[in-house]
Amino acid sequence: MSEQPTYKRVLLKLSGEVLAGGQGYGVDPVRVKDIARELREVVGLGVELAIVIGGGNIFRGLGPTANEMERVAADHMGMLATVINAIALQNALERQGAATRVMSAIAMHQVAEPFIRRRAIRHLEKGRVVIFAAGTGNPYFSTDTAAALRAAEIHADVIMKATKVDGIYSADPAKVKNATLYSEISYMDIISQDLRVMDSTAISLCRENKIPIVVFNLNVPGNIARVVLGERIGSLVNH
Numbered sequence: 419m420s421e422q423p424t425y426k427r428v429l430l431k432l433s434g435e436v437l438a439g440g441q442g443y444g445v446d447p448v449r450v451k452d453i454a455r456e457l458r459e460v461v462g463l464g465v466e467l468a469i470v471i472g473g474g475n476i477f478r479g480l481g482p483t484a485n486e487m488e489r490v491a492a493d494h495m496g497m498l499a500t501v502i503n504a505i506a507l508q509n510a511l512e513r514q515g516a517a518t519r520v521m522s523a524i525a526m527h528q529v530a531e532p533f534i535r536r537r538a539i540r541h542l543e544k545g546r547v548v549i550f551a552a553g554t555g556n557p558y559f560s561t562d563t564a565a566a567l568r569a570a571e572i573h574a575d576v577i578m579k580a581t582k583v584d585g586i587y588s589a590d591p592a593k594v595k596n597a598t599l600y601s602e603i604s605y606m607d608i609i610s611q612d613l614r615v616m617d618s619t620a621i622s623l624c625r626e627n628k629i630p631i632v633v634f635n636l637n638v639p640g641n642i643a644r645v646v647l648g649e650r651i652g653s654l655v656n657h
Contacts, residue, residue: 447510453636569627581636605655615655634651635651
């Protein structure tokens, strides 16, 4: 493994659930601090880091709580949850000494900058961690799709999808003991096998824009840096 980053500009996709830690909901300050420490180390390698974060630890637009709600209203609530998570992560990163900017797809000038593509790229060039909040700003689109869209817009070298398992399996490893872990798989195979690593809109966007995806286990300390430095862990999606 080289000590020089394989990927210069990275889009990291974090689920909201990772911020909950062992609590299962809300924001666990200890877990957020641990993640921020790892992210600060990656920035120290000279990597330009952008992050898209979900909001499932607070509210999920497609979750049971939203069943009796209009989809648009539920999705808007989910977008606002991602802003809360983005601010929590920003605070933790700045406590680690990293310069950050939160950019929201929904205007809220008191707490975040509006998303402006050229400004986001400039922040990255200056070494700031950019946290993209509020998804795409539109209902009916997941934060996975937001990650694919932002990655294309900022010309990211890779999307790093952080999960709680070691990569992409042929079936849910928690339910199927002999599920196969793919070290590499194509975009079309993910769609045809309905593997649900990311939704089909996100996968299609990545395929059209030739953005590779690395799916890896965030719960193993140091894995973010290992992926950035080119170590073959998790699963690579390309072709």
